[in-house]
Amino acid sequence: MPISPCSLVPRPPAGLGLPDAGPAGASAEGGERVAGDAGLLAVPFGPDLALQEAAAGVALPVPVAALLAHHRAKGEAGEIVEVSVADGDSVGRVLLYGVGDGSADALRKAGAAVARRGRGRDGLRAVLPEGPVEAFVEGALLATYTFRMGEPQKPGPVERIEFVGEGAEAAVERGETVARAVALARDLANTPASVKSPAWLAERALEQGVAAKVWDAEALRAEGFGGILAVGQGSPNPPRLIQLSYEPEGATEHVVLVGKGITYDSGGLSLKPTEGMKFMKTDMAGGAVVIAVLGALAALGARVRVTGLIAAAENSFSGSAQRPSDVITQYGGRTVEVLNTDAEGRLVMADALAYADAELDPDVMVDIATLTGAIGIALGKGLGALFASDDTLAAGLAAAGETSGERLWRMPLIDDYAPALKSSVADLANVEAGSTYGAGSITAALFLREFTGKRPWAHLDIAGVGRSTADEGVFAKGATGYGVRLLLAWLTGR
Ligand code: BES
Ligand code: MN
Ligand code: ZN
Secondary structure (H helix, E strand, O other), X not given: OOOOOOEEOOOOOOOOOOOOOOOOOOOOOOOOOOOOOOOEEEEEEOOOOOEOHHHOOOOOOOOHHHHHHHOOOOOOOOOEEEEEEEEOOEEEEEEXXXXXXXXXXXHHHHHHHHHHHOOOOOEEEEXXXXXXXXXXXXXXXXXXXXXXXXXXXXXXXXXXXXXXXXXOHHHHHHHHHHHHHHHXXXXXXXXXXXXXXXXXXXXXXXXXXXXXXXXXXXXHHHHOXXXXXHHHOOOOOOOEEEEEEEOOOOOOOEEEEEEEEEEEEOOOOOOOOXXXXXXXXXXXXXXXXXXXXXXXXXXXXXXXXXXEEEEEEEEOOOOOOOOOOXXXXXXXXXXXEEOOOOOOHHHHHHHHHHHHHHHHOOOEEEEEEOOOHHHHHHHOOOOEEEEEOOHHHHHHHHHHHHHHOOOEEEOOOOHHHXXXXXXXXXXXXXXXXXXXXXXXXXXXXXXXXXXXXXXXXXXXXXXXXXXXXXXXXXXXOEEOOOOHHHHHHHHHOO
């Protein structure tokens, strides 16, 4: 795992350079050094520029207030004042970090900044701030995420982070669980498609410790999953539908999550140019989110029943690939004229949504997909798109977006654009033939809506936010795992 194990040390630090008066078991020679083996200690300071209580024992070479004033430090989230201190015979460093307004967003940013400053060090001890500590932990762990191919994977920039804080064990554990789930989603999405076939993705899903069912191509054919089969038919790596079930005792509500699992999107015969294609190993980011979420629900004590569906296929260019103008039959019998084979996500998602509606009797369905390039242009890299047939569901997801730091912006499912998907030879076309309506992200969502029956349903288009172009904040360059924190916040709040 790119996120290396981090250990929790639930006790306050001793004074720098002073013998540790603290826990039994500390080494006899001079006691434990406050900055740890790596000589790196992070301590919060508030907007009032006063060191918090937990850091009272740190012997800084100059008065704290003068130090912070000298650096014109304001205590903003992400701000760090670094001080060298004597640490036994060597030099240690103390990172005074700002916590801003102390909100989850601010602490996540603070944690990320602290961990990034620890780059290249063996270990870091971070005295926890007050407030929503799990957000700080998430930020610190996610900012140290790096993806490397090969086993064992190289550890992140900080090999070990100890979180120090009285009574914060449960919150630290929650933060770690969430961060590991995000890291799993990133790992899956960052894995090259030369490794990541639909069958490989199914194997990873089976490792999540929940009940699972996998349809191979033959089973998909027998049950009429024509969308998943059509998209996968051009690839030597056959498609899969993956179902994961989390069923806690006493659950009264059933949520179905559907994730787009295109392991590579070449565009098919409607071939993408290289510039757009080279990122398309992450086109299963939505499916990765669903897998990671299902794997984390038990540890977080979620009370709701959740079924995850991952529609996995490789959209390849070959002699056996589907052609623009082919007519396919989706699960449940509806026919679709495939005018553009690069609009493949909606074809696999439609099968899974129709199956969920017909067979799983969910109270709510939420799908998550890197569905349209257009949404990245509309909302950029910091907002996921939310389409919903139900206002209560939309409000719940939007609220979870705020608390989790994975924000959503609601988009319209406007009926006026529905005629865009009319076909003269099938029930629906997969894209608009002309450009009378435009709004590619909206028409894609309207296509999906056709397969959701009358159920409360939300669609999250994460094509803009699924991949980061830079190491920034909690993101590392590459897959972001966007949606894991959001859906875990939403599901554990139910
Ligand atoms: N996987 C892409 C969407 C995408 C684009 C995700 C950029 C991430 C970054 C999707 O399958 C696709 O190709 N969509 C087409 C739809 C079009 C053919 C109507 C698109 O966005 O161009
Ligand atoms: Mn595509
Ligand atoms: Zn795609």
